Amino acid sequence: MAHLPGAEKIPFRRSLQLKFALTYIIIIAAVLILLNTYPVLVSQDLVFRSKASLLQSQAAVIADTIARTEALTAEAVRDYVEPLGYTGQFRVLVTDEFGLILYDSDELRFTQGRYAMLGEVTAALRGYDVATSSYLDGAFHSRSAVPVIYRDMTIGCVYLYERDADQGALLTEIQRNLRSISLVICVLVLILSVFFSKALTRRVGDLLRAIRIVREGEYSHRVSIRGGDELSQLAGEFNQLTDRLQTTEEVRRRFVSDASHELKTPLASIRLLTDSILQTDGMDPDMVRDFVSDIGEEADRLTRISEKLLTLTRMDSAAPVETAPVDVAAVVEKVGRMLLPLAGDRNISVETALQPGCVVEATEDDLYQIAFNLMENAVKYNVPGGHVMVDLRSMGDLILLTVEDTGVGIPEEDLPKIFDRFYRVDKARSRAAGGTGLGLSIVRDTARQHGGAVTAERREAGGSRFQVAFPRREEKGGPTP
Template sequence: MSQNMVFRSKETTMQSSVSVMVYSLSGLDRLNEENVAAAMAVVEETGLSRILVTDGAGKVLYDTRETGSAVGNYVLYAEIVQALMGNDAFSCSYRNGAFRSRASSPVLYQNQIIGSVYAYEYDVEQAALLEGLQSNLLRISAVVGVCVLALSMLLSMALTEKISRLMTAIRQVREGAYSHRAEIRGGDEIAQIGDAFNSLADRLQTTEDARRRFVSDASHELKTPLAAIRLLTDSILQTDNMNRETTREFVADIGMEAERLSRITEDLLQLTKLDSGIIQAPVVVDVLPVLEQAMRMMSLVAQEKGSELTFSAEEGCLVMATRDEVHQVISNLTDNALKYSAGGPVQVSLRKRHGQVVLSVADRGPGIPEADLPRIFERFYRVDKARSRAAGGTGLGLSIVSDTVKRRGGTVEAANRSGGGSVFTVRWPAAEGGDAS
């Protein structure tokens, strides 16, 4: 680019100088050595290396070179030939540390070509400047290239290290080490991927911990009735001449433990369906008929436990669910309240408030310790494990209620009553009217 700029500058300067000389000769009707020398004598010094003036045949009439003058000789430089043909000519080249510039123009008299002016310049000063500029550019380019290479290597190493850490974390988690985390600092995309991976690992670890706890709790819950059944059967088999009443008592106990196993199995199957997303399509359900049916069934349980079961309800409480789900939620909460009410009253109410269908089940039992309230809906979690098993609970009923309600867009919460006891409140989004089941 610098060289081309010099070329353009040379063309402008030399064409201007040649034009001045052509103008000084334009008043002559013909050119000879005497009148050309006189005309050129008044031209200011141009700093050109050589100036030639020829006649119309190419014979040199004027030459500024002192030694080896070409005056009287014929020259056929390409630029002079172009000028004698009526064209302005210019050429410039850069080689061997110098600019070599040539320019020529025709000399006219009454539109007739009577000669030409040829100028030649040999410039080493601007060539030196250009060489210096090129040398500086080379040095700067070399320094910049080295810096870019070093920076690229550093960035590559940093990027490679981050990717290596991320891949190591992925392999660790893939092999089951869910507690392993990718330690990637920074705010670039790799660090963001690392944060997303750590969040995923946290969820996997939480899920794995819950799965292990669930398997452990389920095994423990299944092991207890199985151990009781085995102990009772061994007692029957190893005792000779056991009387009829004792045998019937042991067999009745075995039946109760088998029934408990059946309840645990059914609850586990229900939770498995909920976890796998295998649920029926929701329909519009009128909760009131389902509540009345559940209360008729639970009233027998209340009589056995010596509790008073009452309910109040409003009409038009419609929800998007299935009839079995609503029945299960009502039955589980009511059965849970009857188990822990210690013979006290249990009140069930159904209301429609602010676009929600609200079901509440309240009892006058011992209540729930504040420390246990946040965990009351966890699977197999019991406030009083010994009392819960004695009451026949599996520790899964409230979990089933919570999962069932949440999958239909509702909520369930537990709280203690001011006068003693606890209250469970379920809220479903109210459904629009339609063909309710």
């Protein structure tokens, strides 16, 4: 696709693809760190507990055994300790009450006769049982010290030390396996994160390109995104929006074309009449007066078209209006009085049946506009000696205003179009009657603005029937009676 004007290319470091990929990687990295630490720490803690408990119980056994002698000597300690068989499992170290080493099963260290400078021994000589364990250099190092008590007196201590490389190797193997699993997961996550982020951002990119295309005026463009997630719903909403934009643009172009045509006709007539006056020497004054009168009529027609276009433009802008309770019957009566001269000139009788108490939430000017357009059309497009019937009544939650005439009626094929702007059933007759093709559009848009609707149909006895339905205004105590 060609690069669209104004479509700035986003650097990769600021792209959604990178952000999504980094998000996936960071989350998985946090999970892997937890996977590589928590099980190991739990395993270490379990081993520490078991080792401390074991060494402490063994040290207590040795301490209880050698406590049988009143005075600790190297020979006596050796005689008590070695038969127990612990020296092959642990390093056994026994001191007197001053910390002097009396016995050490590790003969290679040559510690006998020295003082044990160990924290555990110091704590044990003070009467405390001590047990510690640590994991270092791939092995578990466990220590335990208990006091040797004879007649409630501490006469020495027993210190045990164990280095367990087997369980350390097992923990190291667990760590190695976890690292291998983590490495495989990292590679898979990296590949999948790139794949999914690219797939996601590609769909977002399709939407972005579609928006830019539509921004350039290609309202017929549609975007296709498969799936049932939010992005596919967004694509559907976008397509519906472009449908409306395309429809609106077509209506706008047709409206501009129709408006230009409607304005061009009276302007051309005015230009023709003025040229005739200017180019004809010695024109008869009566003819000049007729031409000027025609120019005035065309100017009045231009004024009517301009005023109705302004009315439609104000409604299209959806500017908020201040509404108030309006008695529809009073408005219809006022319109009837205004149309009496026109109806009299055309020998048209106007009959009204107005139910009192029909109140709607609107503006008086808007209701006047609706009633005047419908009743004026019923008079203008009627047959000489015809009738206009205006009925107003309340029906449930609705207020219904019905205007009927005994004219020639509207063909069935034209009924769906009569509310379109500048549409005329009989253009020649409409222009002769001074119509602009905008009155019914104003009626429809004004009714919609106040929550109402208008319909049109042919009468079986001849003529047309227009009906406007408004929501009934509700008072605080309930519907208006």
